[in-house]
């Protein structure tokens with residue numbers, strides 16, 4: 265006997281691959297014959313069961329999220345996979361660290377490629393996580409819709425914490441090769457912390473385990489880099505994904521629901537995700553009116569899984585090819601007595617280094633401490649505003665899930681200015697700063713200066 269479809273079921277049933285005129289895809293052999301089979305493929309698979317069985321179709325558009333969160337996750341996975349073999353080869357001791365990295369680079373089979381995969385993934389992850397934040401901002405995706413129990417604002421806060429973890433993960437890895445680049449980039453970074461009045465020197469000492477960057481600093485950075493920060497980031501990522509699920513998917517779903525709510529359309533029965541949630545009355549609900557509408561939902565298998573696979577495998581492919589073309593730098597061994605000029609922080613902190621330099625000036629006999637103003641106070645304020653932003657932004661809920669919604673033009677314009685400001689300072693710091701932090705055009709030759717000893 266044919267049974268009536270349960271609410272929220274089939275909206276799209278793919279034709280059987282054996283049907284006339286349907287050709288199986290060469291790279292994708294799984295073609296579910298029914299929604300039931302499609303749902304089973306998700307829930308019975310360990311790797312896939314964290315996806316819902318059905319998703320809101322417009323959320324999958326390539327030009328909505330650009331899959332930047334998924335690409336960040338793929339890069340994190342690559343960092344773990346490429347970091348494991350490095351763990352067997354790298355020796356975290358001041359005497360042997362540089363030599364072990366040199367061996368990885370020149371002696372170990374595929375060592376140079378693995379190191380390049382690790383290094384490129386680290387740099388790209390910082391950039392992609394920043395882009396993901398920018399896309400979430402411009403689509404107002406930290407706003408809640410009509411579903412009960414939604415807390416997208418907390419996912420934003422979690423995201424800010426994950427951005428910091430990503431930056432520190434990259435920064436702690438910077439010191440490990442123990443070459444001049446590493447040593448002086450970390451010196452610049454930790455000196456900024458030392459500029460905090462009263463407690464600065466103590467904070468620096470806590471970070472590097474003494475007055476100078478030496479063995480205690482290396483072992484601290486090493487433990488933070490291989491255990492502490494990846495562990496925290498992994499846990500934060502698990503929570504981040506759980507929240508996306510609990511919030512009923514990407515903010516785009518809620519936009520439709522909110523608009524329908526506003527138009528006072530007859531809402532259907534609420535659809536909940538967990539039985540426990542129903543019992544407690546805390547489960548997030550998505551209005552059936554929007555989600556069950558024909559053509560708005562699709563089966564996660566294959567639609568979501570196939571796109572996620574393209575994003576993840578595409579990231580792997582790009583990094584693999586780039587790593588065979590781009591070698592990782594390894595400068596002279598670290599020498600505390602020879603200061604390179606200019607000594608630059610890693611590129612993602614260069615905008616701060618630029619502010620530090622620009623805010624260091626003397627008025628009369630009084631010197632304004634740029635390291636404290638530009639390196640501590642300003643980033644502190646930016647971080648505070650960024651974290652509290654979902655509560656500061658009063659734009660309407662229906663603005664969520666849309667790029668540059670007209671009701672958010674002030675917010676988006678302000679944020680765009682901030683992004684351009686950071687970008688400009690990063691470009692100046694990376695390409696235009698030369699010896700003694702003077703400005704030079706890229707085609708201008710730098711003067712020969714005696715290295716400071």
Ligand code: HEM
Nearest residue numbers: 329331333334336337397405419420423424426427514515
């Ligand atoms: C290691 C860093 C991060 C990873 C791996 C990550 C991963 C993800 C993934 C896979 C999604 C699903 C949608 C998508 O692909 O865009 C997502 C959504 C989201 N992320 Fe992240 N994320 C990270 C950092 C951040 C940051 C820095 C922020 C903002 C401060 C943020 C805020 C959000 C929010 C609010 C959502 C829900 C968006 C929506 O409902 O449309 N995430 N993240």
